[in-house]
Amino acid sequence: xxxxxxxxxxxxxxxxxxxxxxxxxxxxxxxxxxxxxxxxxxxxxxxxxxxxxxxxxxxxxxxxxxxxxxxxxxxxxxxxxxxxxxxxxxxxxxxxxxxxxxxxxxxxxxxxxxxxxxx
Amino acid sequence: xxxxxxxxxxxxxxxxxxxxxxxxxxxxxxxxxxxxxxxxxxxxxxxxxxxxxxxxxxxxxxxxxxxxxxxxxxxxxxxxxxxxxxxxxxxxxxxxxxxxxxxxxxxxxxxxxxxxxxxxxxxxxxxxxxxxxxxxx
Numbered sequence: 001x002x003x004x005x006x007x008x009x010x011x012x013x014x015x016x017x018x019x020x021x022x023x024x025x026x027x028x029x030x031x032x033x034x035x036x037x038x039x040x041x042x043x044x045x046x047x048x049x050x051x052x053x054x055x056x057x058x059x060x061x062x063x064x065x066x067x068x069x070x071x072x073x074x075x076x077x078x079x080x081x082x083x084x085x086x087x088x089x090x091x092x093x094x095x096x097x098x099x100x101x102x103x104x105x106x107x108x109x110x111x112x113x114x115x116x117x118x119x
Numbered sequence: 120x121x122x123x124x125x126x127x128x129x130x131x132x133x134x135x136x137x138x139x140x141x142x143x144x145x146x147x148x149x150x151x152x153x154x155x156x157x158x159x160x161x162x163x164x165x166x167x168x169x170x171x172x173x174x175x176x177x178x179x180x181x182x183x184x185x186x187x188x189x190x191x192x193x194x195x196x197x198x199x200x201x202x203x204x205x206x207x208x209x210x211x212x213x214x215x216x217x218x219x220x221x222x223x224x225x226x227x228x229x230x231x232x233x234x235x236x237x238x239x240x241x242x243x244x245x246x247x248x249x250x251x252x253x254x255x256x
Binding site: 100105107115117119 | 121125136138144148151155160251
């Protein structure tokens with residue numbers, strides 16, 4: 001099985017790019033692949049805990065938690081998160097926070113890298 | 120020893136979105152990626168500005184004066200200081216009526232040795248074919 005690294009820079013609310021990234025991660029995990037999901041820029045919004053589900057907005061806390069239980073590795077850009085007021089104490093449990101070199105390190109042995117830029 | 124090459128393609132103008140700056144900061148992060156790799160393994164990054172992305176390279180940007188944060192120009196210079204290969208599409212530059220004299224070409228004042236290379240799109244295509252992964256910003 002292979003390794004897929006997904007980088008997503010789009011926000012949780014305001015675009016469905018993160019929804020796509022999470023669904024793709026789930027599909028790859030189901031096929032037995034290893035998946036690293038890097039969120040940076042506005043994408044760090046995914047790392048926030050206590051998201052509230054509304055029918056009019058994307059809601060990814062629950063699916064991300066379920067995928068992390070299946071082995072999804074989610075890492076948020078620490079600087080991007082801090083700049084937005086997303087701190088350690090409001091980060092979703094299981095989501096890691098590192099600097100940007102983590103993403104490059106993940107690409108090193110990835111079979112495929114899918115980079116989804118921001119809005 | 121193994122090398123993974125990444126190509127960062129910047130195609131959006133600066134300040135309208137965060138993308139160009141994130142492309143540069145991620146590429147610059149290749150300087151410290153070894154903490155995640157085995158000895159002698161490396162990740163090398165090339166950065167290419169195409170389309171409206173070439174506007175990121177305009178010199179004398181005043182981001183610090185107007186927005187109180189570092190300009191994209193300063194990030195281009197930082198990329199040069201880190202010895203990254205920075206390419207700018209010649210044809211796209213000309214589409215905006217610009218030439219080499221309008222853009223940042225080096226980081227000499229900071230002690231940098233590398234120059235921005237203004238090249239035909241064909242050369243950027245060649246770079247894109249040579250890297251392992253492409254990241255579009």
